[in-house]
Amino acid sequence: MLGQVLKPSKQFSFVGYWKKVTLMLWAVTLVCFYFADTEIIALDPWSELLLIGQGFIAPDFFATEYLLQALWQTVSFALLGILIALILGAPLALVYHKPYVAAFCAFIRSIHEIFWALLFLQIFGLSPLTGILAIALPFAATFARVFSDILQQSPITTLQTLPHGTDRVSRYLYGRLAHVLVSVRAYVRYRFECALRSSAVLGFVGMPTLGFYLETAFRQGHYHQGAALLMLFIALIGTIPYWCRLKLLPFYFILAIWALPEIPNIDGALIWRFLSQDILPPMFQNQTFQSHGLQSSGMSGAEILSQFGDWLISLLSEQALPGIIATLLLAVAALGMSHIFALVASAISDKRLSGGVIAQTNRFLLLILRSVPEYIFAFVFMLLLGPSMLPAILALAIHNGALIAYLTVRHADNVAVSAHFNHKIDGYGYEVLPAIYPNMMALLFYRFEVILRETAILGMLGIATLGFYIDSNFAEIRFNGALVLMFVTALLNIAVDILSRRVLYSKNKGQLACAH
Numbered sequence: 001m002l003g004q005v006l007k008p009s010k011q012f013s014f015v016g017y018w019k020k021v022t023l024m025l026w027a028v029t030l031v032c033f034y035f036a037d038t039e040i041i042a043l044d045p046w047s048e049l050l051l052i053g054q055g056f057i058a059p060d061f062f063a064t065e066y067l068l069q070a071l072w073q074t075v076s077f078a079l080l081g082i083l084i085a086l087i088l089g090a091p092l093a094l095v096y097h098k099p100y101v102a103a104f105c106a107f108i109r110s111i112h113e114i115f116w117a118l119l120f121l122q123i124f125g126l127s128p129l130t131g132i133l134a135i136a137l138p139f140a141a142t143f144a145r146v147f148s149d150i151l152q153q154s155p156i157t158t159l160q161t162l163p164h165g166t167d168r169v170s171r172y173l174y175g176r177l178a179h180v181l182v183s184v185r186a187y188v189r190y191r192f193e194c195a196l197r198s199s200a201v202l203g204f205v206g207m208p209t210l211g212f213y214l215e216t217a218f219r220q221g222h223y224h225q226g227a228a229l230l231m232l233f234i235a236l237i238g239t240i241p242y243w244c245r246l247k248l249l250p251f252y253f254i255l256a257i258w259a260l261p262e263i264p265n266i267d268g269a270l271i272w273r274f275l276s277q278d279i280l281p282p283m284f285q286n287q288t289f290q291s292h293g294l295q296s297s298g299m300s301g302a303e304i305l306s307q308f309g310d311w312l313i314s315l316l317s318e319q320a321l322p323g324i325i326a327t328l329l330l331a332v333a334a335l336g337m338s339h340i341f342a343l344v345a346s347a348i349s350d351k352r353l354s355g356g357v358i359a360q361t362n363r364f365l366l367l368i369l370r371s372v373p374e375y376i377f378a379f380v381f382m383l384l385l386g387p388s389m390l391p392a393i394l395a396l397a398i399h400n401g402a403l404i405a406y407l408t409v410r411h412a413d414n415v416a417v418s419a420h421f422n423h424k425i426d427g428y429g430y431e432v433l434p435a436i437y438p439n440m441m442a443l444l445f446y447r448f449e450v451i452l453r454e455t456a457i458l459g460m461l462g463i464a465t466l467g468f469y470i471d472s473n474f475a476e477i478r479f480n481g482a483l484v485l486m487f488v489t490a491l492l493n494i495a496v497d498i499l500s501r502r503v504l505y506s507k508n509k510g511q512l513a514c515a516h
Contacts, residue, residue, distance in 0.1 A: 018437055021503060022339075029336025036329045036393070041386025048384050055223025061232070063225040067213070071232060074209040076256035077128070077202065078195035081135025083253060086188070088136065089143025096148035109141035110493035111486055112453045113198045114460070115467075117205050118474045118482070122278070123271050128260045131207045135198050139191060146187055150180045192244065193237055197373045200233060204375060204460070208261060211376075218379055230372065237371040278479045283307040315481055320488045323459075323466035327492065330389050330465060331455045334396035335448050341401025342440060346408040352417065353428045363409065369402035374454045378461055392458045396451050404443045412436045445500040452496050456489055466492070 061067075095101050117134035124130045177184075203211025210233055217226035244252075277285050283304045345366060351359040374395045381391030415435045421427045459467025466489050473482035 018441060021441065025336055025339060029333055032329045032332040033336075033393075036333050036389045038390040038393070039386075039388050040390065041388060045384040051221070052223050052227070052380065052383075055225075055227040056231075058224055059228035059231055060224040061228040063222070063228070067229075067232075070203075070208065070210050070213055071236065072259055073207075073261070074196060074199045074203075074211075074233075075236070075252075076259060077131040077135060077199040077207070077209060078192060079249075079252055079256045080132045080260075081139060081199070082188070082192050082195050084132065084136035085139035085143055085191075088140035090147060092140070092144035093147035093151065096144050102145075105141035105144045106494050106497070107141075107490050109138045109145070110449075110453070110490035110497075111138060112457050112467075112489075113138055114201060114205060114457045115470060115486055115489070117202050117207065118471070119486075121205065122274055122474075122479060124266060125264060126206055126208075127263050127266075129263060131199065131202050131209070134202060135195050139195065142191070143188075147184065150183050150187070151177075153180065153183075189240070189244070193240060196237055196240075197371075201373050201375050201457075211373075214376060215379065218383065230376065234368055234371045238367055274479070278477075279483055281308055281311055281480050283311065312484070315484055316488075319469040319481070320466070320485055322464065323469045323485065324488070324492060326389075326463070327452065327455050327465040327467075330392055330396075330458075330463070331448070331452045331496075333389070334393045334400070334451050334455070335444070337393060337397035338401040338404065338447065338451070339444050341397055342404035342408060342444065345401060345405035346412065346436070346440070347425070347428060347433075349405060349409045350412055350428065350432065352421065352423055352432070353425065363406070366402045366406045366409075369398055370406055372399065374399045375457065375461075378458050382461055387462050389463055392455065392461070392463050395458070396454060400447045400451055404440060404447060407443055408436055408440045411439055445503060448500050449493055449497045452493050 092101060092105060096105065113134045116137055117130055120130040120133055124133075199209050200211040200214070203209040203213065204215050206212065210229060214226060214229050214233075217223070217229060345362065348354050349359050349362045349366065353359075354362070377395030377399060378392045381394050385391050412432055412435075415432050417427075417431045421431055456465055456467035456470070459465035459469070460471045462468065466485055470482050470485045470489070473479070473485065
């Protein structure tokens with residue numbers, strides 16, 4: 001009898017699955033935050049903050065020369081990058097189920113756009129091709145993965161109703177694509193917003209986009225000018241539904257191609273030297289020269305392999321390993337803070353809990369925070385707090401937390417509550433939060449991969465992540481070392497993506513919404 005009473009209770013855990021995941025996330029976040037370098041070094045941050053605030057109170061929209069040109073170049077790079085990404089990514093989605101295609105796409109999208117730009121800079125220089133291809137390649141790999149997931153969700157019953165003998169193209173268009181066209185268009189629109197942010201950030205490596213003028217303004221202390229540029233960029237993203245209409249896209253593409261800067265002449269010999277010599281480890285460069293009769297290395301094959309092993313071990317131990325540790329510390333700390341930010345911000349943005357005025361104000365604030373690239377946030381925080389991991393953690397947490405909260409609130413608006421809902425925090429926690437929390441966590445762990453990628457590029461601001469070592473190798477014309485570290489970065493992102501998926505789907509497979 002006692003066994004019959006106790007048996008049903010074994011079906012319920014003392015602590016729920018998502019509570020365990022949340023508590024584990026917060027514990028790991030505290031550990032990473034403890035070991036991270038979060039020291040505030042700035043001598044007088046409040047004075048700098050006051051100057052920045054004055055800049056936003058009285059922005060100077062006419063100080064930047066070629067302002068309209070920079071805005072349009074930002075849009076042009078994003079438009080053309082998305083177009084090429086769709087041309088490449090859509091066909092790959094049809095064969096994404098093949099392991100080698102999925103592995104190739106995972107590797108390509110794991111490397112941030114700014115690293116692709118640094119690589120293409122060595123081949124094409126400050127050419128429009130550098131910026132467009134830097135956006136197109138990782139976005140194409142992302143489109144392939146997401147479109148494949150979306151197509152798998154389309155029903156197959158329509159295929160059975162098509163007339164006998166219908167060709168494969170028609171069966172695909174009417175039997176599969178027609179069901180998911182709305183989801184595909186929504187995702188393309190979201191990726192275009194991401195492309196605008198990436199296009200702006202490419203200005204930090206010299207491309208003629210808005211980021212170039214933003215960095216110059218903030219670095220020189222011209223906050224009135226920098227505030228105006230940032231406001232224009234936020235307005236550009238916030239008004240996408242109004243100016244980026246489907247009917248206008250052909251006109252935009254033609255105008256984008258026409259308005260591109262002049263493409264400089266490309267020296268084929270320099271490209272061949274870069275691909276056949278510069279990216280190879282030093283000992284193999286000598287061997288290649290020897291095979292062309294230009295010089296003799298005088299070393300045997302065993303000696304060359306021994307030198308290669310020493311070079312690789314030194315690179316991995318002195319740069320890759322400390323870079324990985326710093327990257328993970330920074331990424332996990334930012335992930336936990338993003339979760340807390342999203343949890344609080346989504347509750348404040350719920351009209352049933354905080355009222356219409358407060359909710360709408362907070363939603364507008366979320367729009368602003370998610371529109372500003374993390375790189376710009378980190379740059380401003382570094383001016384205020386000094387060069388440590390703290391500015392990067394705050395930048396990543398604010399941007400990603402705002403984005404997760406924004407998407408979570410849209411989901412919460414569709415959650416029906418009972419007639420007994422009391423419009424207080426306990427009612428919200430009892431009826432609304434359990435319904436939206438799994439999807440919030442899915443978004444959070446999907447953003448973990450994005451945070452890791454963004455963490456790497458923040459190394460260009462001097463934070464000793466993998467991106468710091470990659471940028472240093474490019475600056476010192478050691479392209480071979482940069483490529484090895486980019487490969488390590490890609491493997492780290494793939495490993496984190498696999499781990500995130502296991503955490504998300506180990507409990508209840510199929511119950512989570514698509515988090516892309």
